[in-house]
Amino acid sequence: MKKGCPYGTHRVIEPKGALPQPAKKIDNTMEIYDNEILIDVQTLNIDSASFTQIKEEADGDVEKIKEIMKGIVAERGKHQNPVTGSGGMLIGTVAKIGPALEGKTDLKVGDKLATLVSLSLTPLVIDEITEVRKNIDQVDIKGQAILFETGIYAVLPNDIPENLALSALDVAGAPAQTAKLVRPGDTVLVIGGAGKSGMLCCYEAKRRAGVTGKVICLGHSEKSLAIAKRGNIADYYIAADATKPVEMMEKISEITNGQMADVTINNVNVPNTEMSSILATKTDGTIYFFSMATSFTKAALGAEGVGSDVNMIMGNGYTKGHAEVTLQILRDSKEIRDIYEELYA
Amino acid sequence: MKKGCPYGTHRVIEPKGALPQPAKKIDNTMEIYDNEILIDVQTLNIDSASFTQIKEEADGDVEKIKEIMKGIVAERGKHQNPVTGSGGMLIGTVAKIGPALEGKTDLKVGDKLATLVSLSLTPLVIDEITEVRKNIDQVDIKGQAILFETGIYAVLPNDIPENLALSALDVAGAPAQTAKLVRPGDTVLVIGGAGKSGMLCCYEAKRRAGVTGKVICLGHSEKSLAIAKRGNIADYYIAADATKPVEMMEKISEITNGQMADVTINNVNVPNTEMSSILATKTDGTIYFFSMATSFTKAALGAEGVGSDVNMIMGNGYTKGHAEVTLQILRDSKEIRDIYEELYA
């Protein structure tokens, strides 16, 4: 049996020396290397930006969607949308475990799991697409995939419906990072706090900041805020436009008596909110940017420009135990679970 | 006297509600608000990317350079290059201090200072350009500028020549952040360690990691590494291409016996080095990205893709005491001072 690299570079066909994610083409033969896991795939959860593009290209036609998806995998050996660059996740069952992983992994053949590394780096074969669920970006297939040694995953729990678990796991990094950052007594601002990841962050922040802390859920539309309020996740709910730094700063200043936030979590899905995040946070506070619309230069030069010593962290989608932390929220809060079932499952 | 906002928004003409840096045009009348400082400017140190562009546009002609620079300030009220978006710094003398700053600032009229906020947000008037020093990006002028209440600066020391101080202050954020991150015994990797900011970071890392720590200076060309070695700033000097993650990881693995770095400081001036930084660092280590070529999404998705829990910090150009930390290096190390005088003054 062939020996593999922990990062899967042994599967990269083009360009040589690259990692599987930036690679143009990877080897998707389903014969495993000694440190790989073979998965019988059940469902692909396509990244929202990617699936929107595919649906448009196919004019909403299901057969055309299937054709495009198969074409992507045939060309690249993985489901990485060539337009958006993004992937998604999958659910499946462990079919084989490479011998080099013995004693290293808790997985066993037959376990049902969700992969938490992107489909944009996962070797995949689609034999047949059996169902396309257009409005929740999910596609059932017959096919197989490979998980690399460093590939992260979560074994699916028995007490949470699969679709619900998948939706929450998609943003699992955010609440778990929040758990690591927030200390008792902190004032925490969650920008985009009424969104999918934002609500989980608010809940986790409230749990960590405790009765002596303050959690501010900042949303854009009153409609989302009304839903978030039902979740009972924050001490304050305010509507503001995070692309308007001065306006937002004034609102946060009012709520905090000019103290501003110790920790700010940015979960928006629009650009140009770096400066608001900086001005709303104490100069020795911390900002965690989860939003993929964050610009490195705007944040770095922005903080310097106003003489803020704030600690700015790039939202790593992974942190140890992130799946457990996130699924636990769905167990602990009936309110959030209800909202999630209504909106995302 | 009119009351000003600490961030200078009172000077923004267009678009309204913006901060001075992203603004298209700011008010550069030299009548101060109550919380502003008026500076008699002596020298502008134009950002390297900006000055290169201006020199090209002017075909190297000094009179044409002057004309372009005056044109920029006339149009925007600040020296923000419309092509590169960047500014620079200035040296000057305090001419007036707004009454609202009394007791808040240590500055007094007559102090000579360097502003450490970008020229891209500093109200400026150029009466005359008296000298253009083309090869070190410096321009002497007669003119005035405004420092906002939150604008950072450093009083120039008596024991270090002005040009030398200016060069070091330009990258002051990097060594000062290094000082905050590195603990005794740490293995520290500085990528681009033989460059202008990199050498200062190596020196500061060595000082903090101490005899039980290890500092690795990673450069690109043997030429720069040979110069860096004269500075006696690291335990290891290695040449590698940081855009090749696997190659670089193997080199760092060899030096660290597979342990990898506790702290990695990224000071390169080229794109696509996020993945190398991640793979060279322990999964519970820290990466500080100072390079302005850093891509947020490449870093965030890259770490997730290889299941690394690494803490990734965006290089805020400012941190408390950054000027002092940086100038002290030029006092403590004769070797670095000599190299800096040779290369950057």
Ligand SMILES: NC(=O)c1ccc[n+]([C@@H]2O[C@H](COP(=O)([O-])OP(=O)(O)OC[C@H]3O[C@@H](n4cnc5c(N)ncnc54)[C@H](OP(=O)(O)O)[C@@H]3O)[C@@H](O)[C@H]2O)c1
């Ligand atoms: N780092 C990672 O690994 C990772 C993984 C997954 C997702 N993400 C990123 O996380 C972000 C959020 O994802 P999500 O699924 O939570 O998205 P979401 O459910 O669409 O939430 C986005 C929230 O931002 C709010 N918002 C939009 N514009 C705003 C503005 N101008 N001012 C204030 N709030 C505004 C929205 O408010 P309304 O509801 O009122 O419109 C919404 O509540 C995305 O950028 C996504 O790319 C990152």
Ligand SMILES: NC(=O)c1ccc[n+]([C@@H]2O[C@H](COP(=O)([O-])OP(=O)(O)OC[C@H]3O[C@@H](n4cnc5c(N)ncnc54)[C@H](OP(=O)(O)O)[C@@H]3O)[C@@H](O)[C@H]2O)c1
């Ligand atoms: N965050 C902030 O506030 C701030 C402020 C100022 C500057 N910066 C940024 O800091 C960065 C460094 O600035 P600097 O003045 O120190 O630049 P510099 O003196 O030009 O140093 C860059 C270094 O990177 C090395 N390098 C280039 N390509 C490489 C590769 N492929 N692999 C490994 N090393 C490579 C170069 O090596 P060779 O010498 O061998 O070519 C050089 O030593 C820039 O990106 C700049 O934008 C940030």
